[in-house]
Amino acid sequence: MQEFLFPSNTKLLLSGEYLVTRGALALALPLKFTQTLKITDTGLPGTELLWQSREKGKIWFEATFDYDDFQIIATTDKHIATTLKQILLASREMNAGFLTSNHEMHAETETDFKLQWGLGSSSTLISSIARWANVNPYRLLQKTFGGSGYDIACATAQGPIFYRLINQQPEVKTADFHPSFSHQIGFVYLGKKINSRSSMAKFNQKSNFSEQTIQQISRISMDLTKAATIETFEELLNEHERIMAEVLQIQPIKNHFFNDYPYTLKSLGAWGGDFALFTCRNLQEARIYFQQKSMQPVFSYEELVRSA
Numbered sequence: 001m002q003e004f005l006f007p008s009n010t011k012l013l014l015s016g017e018y019l020v021t022r023g024a025l026a027l028a029l030p031l032k033f034t035q036t037l038k039i040t041d042t043g044l045p046g047t048e049l050l051w052q053s054r055e056k057g058k059i060w061f062e063a064t065f066d067y068d069d070f071q072i073i074a075t076t077d078k079h080i081a082t083t084l085k086q087i088l089l090a091s092r093e094m095n096a097g098f099l100t101s102n103h104e105m106h107a108e109t110e111t112d113f114k115l116q117w118g119l120g121s122s123s124t125l126i127s128s129i130a131r132w133a134n135v136n137p138y139r140l141l142q143k144t145f146g147g148s149g150y151d152i153a154c155a156t157a158q159g160p161i162f163y164r165l166i167n168q169q170p171e172v173k174t175a176d177f178h179p180s181f182s183h184q185i186g187f188v189y190l191g192k193k194i195n196s197r198s199s200m201a202k203f204n205q206k207s208n209f210s211e212q213t214i215q216q217i218s219r220i221s222m223d224l225t226k227a228a229t230i231e232t233f234e235e236l237l238n239e240h241e242r243i244m245a246e247v248l249q250i251q252p253i254k255n256h257f258f259n260d261y262p263y264t265l266k267s268l269g270a271w272g273g274d275f276a277l278f279t280c281r282n283l284q285e286a287r288i289y290f291q292q293k294s295m296q297p298v299f300s301y302e303e304l305v306r307s308a
Contacts, residue, residue: 001043006128007036007307008191010119011154012187012268012275015221015240016163018247019150019209025164025218027175027225030154030306035115035121037128039105048073048103051084053109060115067099074296084145087126090143091133098133117189123151138170159308174308176241181230182301186283187275188290189297190253209247234264234279239265258286261289 009030016026047068053061063075070088074083091099099105109128115121122145130137137152150163154171160177163170179185220240227233240262241252244267251277254265263286264279280286286300 001039004039004041004132005036005099006039006131007034008124008127008155009157010036010113010121010124012119012149012277013150014160014268014277015224015271016217017219017244017267017271018134019214019244020163021165022209022214023165024214025162025221026148026150027177027221028154028157028161028163029177030157030161031302032306033111033119035109035111035124035128037132038108038110039124039132039211039237040108042104042106044104045102047102049088049099049105049107051107055111055115056113057110067105075280087129087140087144089175090137090140091129093143094135094139095133096250108153120151120154120270123147124155127152127155147280157306160225161304164218166169171176175225178307179227179233179301182231182305183283184280185233186250186280186286187299187301187304188278188280188295189275190257190295196268208249213243213247230279230281237266237277244271249275254292257293 008290011031012028012029013020014029016024020026049065049067049068061080063081064073065071065088066073067088070085070092072078072081072085077153088099088137108208109125112122114123118123123141126141126144127137137155138149141147141149141152148163148165149169150171153161153163155168157172162175164174165171189248217240220236224233224236227236241254245252245261248271250271253267253271254261258265261277261278263281266276266277270279278286289297290298
């Protein structure tokens, strides 16, 4: 019997949402939460792949495949099993030697976060399967879910990164982002899971931006790493929100729900759901504010962000 582990980080996109798909430089944060794929080669004869997924120890999905052709033998959720089958088939297309041992195989995924938080259960899965199958994770992403690929870069990053697409090819660089004011930065879950693909489809249909807009967002991404004070950091985030509000023709989230919040709030990723970043002067006071609005959980920067 042989076992292999493939852990992948979750992520948040601090700047460059939406426009990262059009070449803007984005600042992205790998998180301390992970999804780990454990593969067990039982050594027993057979071509069955037994798949089991857990969320914080609790089983939420199971399936059995015949990995000769990845037909679904049994499953607790046909839609999820079909999506997983597509990922496995795409991996086989990219590497003909993937899963050809004629041994019964077990695959287990374990997430140490809630899937509803939208921190990257799909991207972490793609990253882990790509390493298992020994294929390019960015190509596997394009063959399956699509997207800019910043989340794939975060899955194996040790700390904050700059990410952009150049001629549709990913460029990933380490970002020197270690704010001295990190104790004045936090993240709050807004309680609304947003489908990233649907959000991008709306962006493609009705967005309004120019090359100058892309350059402005790229500049902000760079400047965020240079901010020496929380006030400068806030000014940059507020500028980013104003620009993206015009691009998306949507009001910033602070205008919608948090007009009375005294500091900065910024949408992260798809606008309107998942997590938002907030700044504060006292983290405990900020926690109380969001608790009173029934917004949970709230994380400090140090609790959530992976730092090299």
